[in-house]
Amino acid sequence: MxxxxxxxxxxxxxxxxxxxxxxxxxxxxxxxxxxxxxxxxxxxxxxxxxxxxxxxxxxxxxxxxxxxxxxxxxxxxxxxxxxxxxxxxxxxxxxxxxxxxxxxxxxxxxxxxxxxxxxxxxxxxxxxxxxxxxxxxxxxxxxxxxxxxxxxxxxxxxxxxxxxxxxxxxxxxxxxxxxxxxxxxxxxxxxxxxxxxxxxxxxxxxxxxxxxxxxxxxxxxxxxxxxxxxxxxxxxxxxxxxxxxxxxxxxxxxxxxxxxxxxxxxxGGKSSNLIFADCDDLAAAAAKAAFGSFYNQGEVCSANSRIFVEREVYEDFLRLYAEAARAYAPGDPLDPETGTGSLVSEAHADTVWATIENARRDGRIVAGGTRPEINGSRAFIEPTIVTDVPIDHEVHTREIFGPVAVVTPFDTEEEAIARANETPYGLAASLWTGSLSRAYRVSQRLVAGTVSVNTVDALGFTTPFGGFKQxxxxxxxxxxxxxxxxxxxxxxxxxx
Known part of the structure; x- marks a missing residue:
């Protein structure tokens, strides 16, 4: 019931x-x-x-x-x-x-x-x-x-x-x-x-x-x-x-x-999600990207929080992604209609919020970037999408463990692979493409324990889950x- x-x-x-x-x-x-x-x-x-x-x-x-x-x-x-x-x-x-x-x-x-x-x-x-x-x-x-x-x-x-x-x-x-x-x-x-x-x-x-x-x-x-x-x-x-x-x-x-x-x-993890222009359904990719970065308040070790998008579809994806993020608006965890709940503590929320403030200073907040008070608690953070920050910024490099994702354009397949692998972690990665040869070629070069193709963070009882590197x-x-x-x-x- x-x-x-x-x-x-x-x-x-x-x-x-x-x-x-x-x-x-x-x-x-x-x-x-x-x-x-x-x-x-x-x-x-x-x-x-x-x-x-x-x-x-x-x-x-x-x-x-x-x-x-x-x-x-x-x-x-x-x-x-x-x-x-x-x-x-x-x-x-x-x-x-x-x-x-x-x-x-x-x-x-x-x-x-x-x-x-x-x-x-x-x-x-x-x-x-x-x-x-x-x-x-x-x-x-x-x-x-x-x-x-x-x-x-x-x-x-x-x-x-x-x-x-x-x-x-x-x-x-x-x-x-x-x-x-x-x-x-x-x-x-x-x-x-x-x-x-x-x-x-x-x-x-x-x-x-x-x-x-x-x-x-x-x-x-x-x-x-x-x-x-x-x-x-x-x-x-x-x-x-x-x-x-x-x-x-x-x-x-x-x-x-x-x-x-x-x-x-x-x-730890700092998983990437590569969106190629030949993706069959950009709206589906954006909806799954929102799930992969904001589900469970972003408190997921394999969260796809680094999103690289081919420049040709970058602006369209960004718009669709921001729209999809609305489904993960925070609310009372006991409300069956809430999108996400609170972070594990106000202290942890403080740490995540400090990262968002740094990103606001150094780049651009496309969606979210607010910290509502709900039920008297300040442990809630709206799903936040960051762009236009340097590639060595902490939103790219540090496991934030909160509802924060960074979106960056790329121009070539080689660049996308290099960016995805520029991390000490190797837990998970995702890629979206309508090309079978590209799906195989790129997945072989991504250093990750699980590579999800045309979905995000895929796992099941019958497949092993774990990571490479750190x-x-x-x-x-x-x-x-x-x-x-x-x-x-x-x-x-x-x-x-």
């Missing part, structure tokens, strides 16, 4: 919050006795107190994960058992999809409509995908000399730490957790302090679904403490991360300083994600 604005507000008012971590299958208090005040960025209202855990709590959670892994109730139970439990977890997520949606909306400001119709159902579906996929993996018997047999199996790594960003609190956690759990690992999750509640509910539902206590633990608190403790922990075998490039580099250092734990890092390494989604959380083991048997 689709809820009205008033119904969503009533449901939000009735929602209960528990900011305690989940360790060994139960809610517990942080050992510090301290909490962090959590506010709804769209209203400024205090909604809960997140328990501020420290290294002691990390040790407790890792010990619980290790104990559960060694016990074998999950790791050695067999793929069929894990499949059934993950399918049941998916059912429970679907049954409480509106609750998950409200937690993520109230925590980080995203429209509840999107969280309820995309994020929560998509997360449930992904647990089903990996539950089914892991049961269909095959071991190998390679050719060996006569008198011997070798069996090559994929083995779970052990204790996996998961550190996730706040822009898709449930969904990005699921990208890591579903394959890690399906493979038989035990997990300790560090959710974002800005948006912890959906991960905490997920851990409770995992126990309800029959996943043994200690297999999924959630430790709340600040990344500078919990992330560092997990990164340096000698009993964590692998760490999966989504977040900034700066933090990803710190995690690499922590792994080197400790036990050389494995890493899968999905870090966007990190390792892949989420698809069966290839299981490779992050397993490794090959050879068992050689000599008969003669």
């Amino acid at each position: 689709t809820r009205t604005h008033e119904e969503w507000k009533a449901a939000a008012a009735a929602l209960t919050f528990d900011g305690r971590p989940v360790i060994d299958g139960a809610r517990v208090d942080a050992s510090t006795g301290r909490t962090i005040e959590k506010r709804n960025p769209a209203t400024g209202e205090v909604i809960s107190q997140i328990h501020e855990c420290d290294e002691t709590d990390v040790d407790r959670a890792v010990a619980a994960a290790r104990r559960s892994f060694e016990a074998g109730d999950w790791s050695r139970a067999g793929a069929g058992f894990r499949r059934e439990r993950l399918l049941e977890l998916a059912n429970l997520i679907e049954a409480r999809a509106d609750e998950f949606a409200l937690y993520d909306s109230l925590d980080m400001g995203k429209p509840v409509r999107e969280a309820a119709t995309i994020d929560a159902p998509g997360s449930a579906a992904l647990y089903r995908f990996y539950g089914e996929a892991v049961e269909k993996q095959e071991d190998l018997i390679p050719v060996t000399p006569p008198g011997s047999t070798a069996l090559v199996t994929r083995e779970a790594l052990g204790v996996v730490a998961v550190v996730v960003a706040w822009n898709y609190p449930l969904e990005i956690a699921t990208w890591k957790l579903a394959p890690a759990l399906a493979a038989g690992n035990s997990v300790v999750v560090k959710p974002p302090v800005e948006a912890s509640h959906s991960a905490l509910l997920l851990a409770e539902l995992a126990v309800e679904a029959g996943i043994p206590a200690g297999v999924l633990n959630v430790v709340t608190g600040r990344g500078s403490v919990i992330g560092r403790a997990l990164g340096r922990h000698e009993d964590v075998d692998m760490l999966a991360f989504t977040g900034s490039t700066e933090v990803a580099k710190q995690l690499q250092q922590y792994a080197g300083e400790s036990n050389m734990k494995r890493l899968a890092l999905e870090a 966007s990190g390494f390792g892949r989420d989604l698809s069966v290839h994600a299981l490779e992050n959380y397993t490794d090959y083991k050879t068992t050689w048997m000599q008969w003669g």
Whole structure:
């Protein structure tokens, strides 16, 4: 059932919050006795107190994960058992999809409509995908000399730490957790302090679904403490991360300083979108460009925020793009009709706004460029389109993580490719053309983990997602994600 604005507000008012971590299958208090005040960025209202855990709590959670892994109730139970439990977890997520949606909306400001119709159902579906996929993996018997047999199996790594960003609190956690759990690992999750509640509910539902206590633990608190403790922990075998490039580099250092734990890092992005004059439908390209740069308030690591347009169609595209951006006007996240919600905090909005002011000084604001106050909050920013700034301006070079995009003309295909690749990141890219040969030729030369042709930011359960260069390494989604959380083991048997 689709809820009205008033119904969503009533449901939000009735929602209960528990900011305690989940360790060994139960809610517990942080050992510090301290909490962090959590506010709804769209209203400024205090909604809960997140328990501020420290290294002691990390040790407790890792010990619980290790104990559960060694016990074998999950790791050695067999793929069929894990499949059934993950399918049941998916059912429970679907049954409480509106609750998950409200937690993520109230925590980080995203429209509840999107969280309820995309994020929560998509997360449930992904647990089903990996539950089914892991049961269909095959071991190998390679050719060996006569008198011997070798069996090559994929083995779970052990204790996996998961550190996730706040822009898709449930969904990005699921990208890591579903394959890690399906493979038989035990997990300790560090959710974002800005948006912890959906991960905490997920851990409770995992126990309800029959996943043994200690297999999924959630430790709340600040990344500078919990992330560092997990990164340096000698009993964590692998760490999966989504977040900034700066933090990803710190995690690499922590792994080197400790036990050389494995890493899968999905870090920053500054994705390009190339619009060629032979594009079949310029209006469609403009509408998708608006989606690619302003959806989820622009708080998307793969957001197509650098748009390069062939000069022949530059002015027409700019007009169509500005018109399309109107569909993403900010409003109350609990209003199903709102285009986008608030940014994750007023402090983050301040940073994004400073970038817009610099662009206003150094170039031209074609659309947007305002910061409305809604529900008493200043965390809202109108989708903003910038032009006529130098190519080394921060709107070209820095991951802004807000509803800001820059549009620049180009004259040749070679120039477009060079501009697109002039970035330390390599997460995603898009291009629009009616020429099959150009689509293939340009996509081959764009340095990006995903290149979308005649669409933007394309992804699906069956295709891997991740980056090159300083966007990190390792892949989420698809069966290839299981490779992050397993490794090959050879068992050689000599008969003669």
